[in-house]
Amino acid sequence: MRIRIFLFLLFLCPSFLYTDFLFFNEKKSTTISTVTKNGWVYASLDDFKRAIKISFLQDITKKRFILNFSEHTLTFIPENPYYLLDNKGKKMNLPFISIEGKSYISLSDIEMVLSDATDKDVFLICPLNSIVMDRSTFNPDSIILKDEKDKISFTLTSETEIITSIVDDKNGELELTLFNAVCKPTIIPPSNGKGEIKKIVLNQEQNKAVLSFFYDVNKVRKIEKELISPGSSIRITFYKKEEVKPPKEEKPKKQYFINKVIIDPGHGGKDPGAVGPTGLTEKEIVLKISKELKKILTREGFTVLMTRDDDSFVRLRQRSTMANNLGADLFVSIHCNATGGRKEAGGFETFFLSTAKTSWARAVEAKENAVIEFETPSEKKSLLEFIFYDLLQNLHLRESSDLADFIQESMARNLTIEDRGVKQANFHVMREIYMPSVLVEAAFISNSEEEKQLKKQSFRKKIAQGIAYGILEFKKVYEKKLNK
Ligand SMILES: [Zn+2]
Known part of the structure; x- marks a missing residue:
């Protein structure tokens, strides 16, 4: 040992x-x-x-x-x-x-x-x-290092009287001389590692101890010496320079607007959709309602696009691709309803994409999805793709549901026919659309009374107005919400 x-x-x-x-x-x-x-x-x-x-x-x-x-x-x-x-x-x-x-x-x-x-x-x-x-004999007894956000201070305290002198060469070295002082090397506090004080060197001489503080002139903006208690306590404070942070890019707050609407008149061309008792086709009526809706929305400042504006056959896939590629904010598909056996059924209803909850919703779903039969097999999607698109569509489930509510409520104020409410169903046309989307069944073309109404421009205008005001309300509410 x-x-x-x-x-x-x-x-x-x-x-x-x-x-x-x-x-x-x-x-x-x-x-x-x-x-x-x-x-x-x-x-x-x-x-x-x-x-x-x-x-x-x-x-x-x-x-x-x-x-x-x-x-x-x-x-x-x-x-x-x-x-x-x-x-x-x-x-x-x-x-x-x-x-x-x-x-x-x-x-x-x-x-x-x-x-x-x-x-x-x-x-x-x-x-x-x-x-x-x-x-x-050792004095000062200790040097206390205090590392704060904006400064580092060294406080020396001695029980016996010490006379000090401080010389700062302004070039990175400050020399603190302690006369009559005897220091232990261990008195030097460890570095804070951030580089303001690079090192402290102690030199013991016969009648004095010299502490040299080597500091980084680029990181220290000011040095202050302070006699806390003359002869027994002194403090040296190195003020840190503010870190030069790269200027934060002030991102202008993004403003969200709901301005672009895609109107999708159902069916068309070789697909007539439902047919009324007198032979009125869904495809011609929904195109007329859609054109009317476009007129109103354009007047209200929207940019309106249509998936078709004549009697042409447009595949479901084309409709959704169009909506996505045009970067629309909302998608509204316009249809007219029909029942096989119950001719007396009537009224309007709005759907948003989800799994059909009732047998009626499933029936409407099947009817509107039937257009798939007009399409070539290669255009049909795999089950996996549908699941994937469903997931994406679900991102807008809440918005779609709200949009359906606004439209349904607004139509109820405009129309005297039965309010059948908002429903959920799984429409192919909306599956691949990554934006709030709804499908409006404006009236029953199979109902002779409503078919008669649908032939009137005034009735179609009321439907269009109902839908338009619902969209306007949605815009008002959601823009406020998005830009909060
Ligand atoms: Zn339809």
């Missing part, structure tokens, strides 16, 4: 450093000379006499050196590692040596020997070439 400590000390004290050592005792410092023998460094005991009261006796006959300290007597034999502390035998790392009548003990033994002789703590501080007697 002893050897290990010894080696450690040797490691800390490479011999080239040993010109002089400083011995700090109470408020005095004394220079202690050293000699080197066989590679080991020895400190002159005679030099300690100026700092500590020691009397030397040399017993030539017995070849003994007797050192009388105030508290104890130490007896050494040259070239012998053993010594007597009063009457107790002790062993050093290296023997006591005498050169030209002067006494030396190894630096590695200095702490133990001086401590034995004086009953005080002795500290050998190799990096600073210092030997310090008595813990209270």
Whole structure:
């Protein structure tokens, strides 16, 4: 164990450093000379006499050196590692040596020997070439580092009076000199790692300790010195420069508008849709209602596009592709209803895409999806694709449901025929549309009374108005919601 400590000390004290050592005792410092023998460094005991009261006796006959300290007597034999502390035998790392009548003990033994002789703590501080007697000799006792958001401060506090001087070369080095100060190297607080203070170097000299603060001029904007308590406490504050952050791109808040509507008149061409008692076809009536709706919406400021504006056959897939490619905000498909057996059925209803909830919704769904039969097999989609599109469509389920509500309510205010309410069904035409979409069944073409009405321009206009106002309400509510 002893050897290990010894080696450690040797490691800390490479011999080239040993010109002089400083011995700090109470408020005095004394220079202690050293000699080197066989590679080991020895400190002159005679030099300690100026700092500590020691009397030397040399017993030539017995070849003994007797050192009388105030508290104890130490007896050494040259070239012998053993010594007597009063009457107790002790062993050093290296023997006591005498050169030209002067006494030396190894630096590695200095702490133990001086401590034995004086009953005080002795500290050998190799990096600073210092030997310090008595813990209270250290001053300042501590340096407290406080790293805050905008500054780093170092507060030095000492129990004994210290006189300080601060020199800032304004070029990255601030030198704090502490007169009458003895510092332990461990007093230096660890770096905060952010680079404002690159390092702190301590240099112990005979009558002063010098702390050099190397700071980054690019990161420190101001240094402040402050005497908290003259003679015993001082604070140095390095103010951090504001970090130059890349200017944040002020994104103009995106405004959402619901401006583009796709009107999808159902059926057309080879697909007549439902046919009324007098032969009136769904495809011709829904085109007329759609054109009327377009007129109103255009007047209201919407950009309106139609999936067809003549009697042409448009595949379901084409309709949805058109809607998506044009980047429309809403999709409204216009149809007229029909029943096979129950000729008396009548009224209007609005659907949004979802799984059909009732058998009636399923029947309407089947009727409107029947157009698939007009399409070539290659145009039919795989089940997997449908599931995928359903998922996407579900993103707008809430909006579609609201749009259906607004349209249904608005139509109810405009029409006297039966309000059949909002329903859910799974229409192919809406499956691939990634926007709020609804399908309006305006009236029953199979009902002779409603077929008669549908032939009238005024009735069709009322339907168109009902749908248009529903869209307007949806626009008003959703734009407010989206731009909040
Ligand atoms: Zn239809």
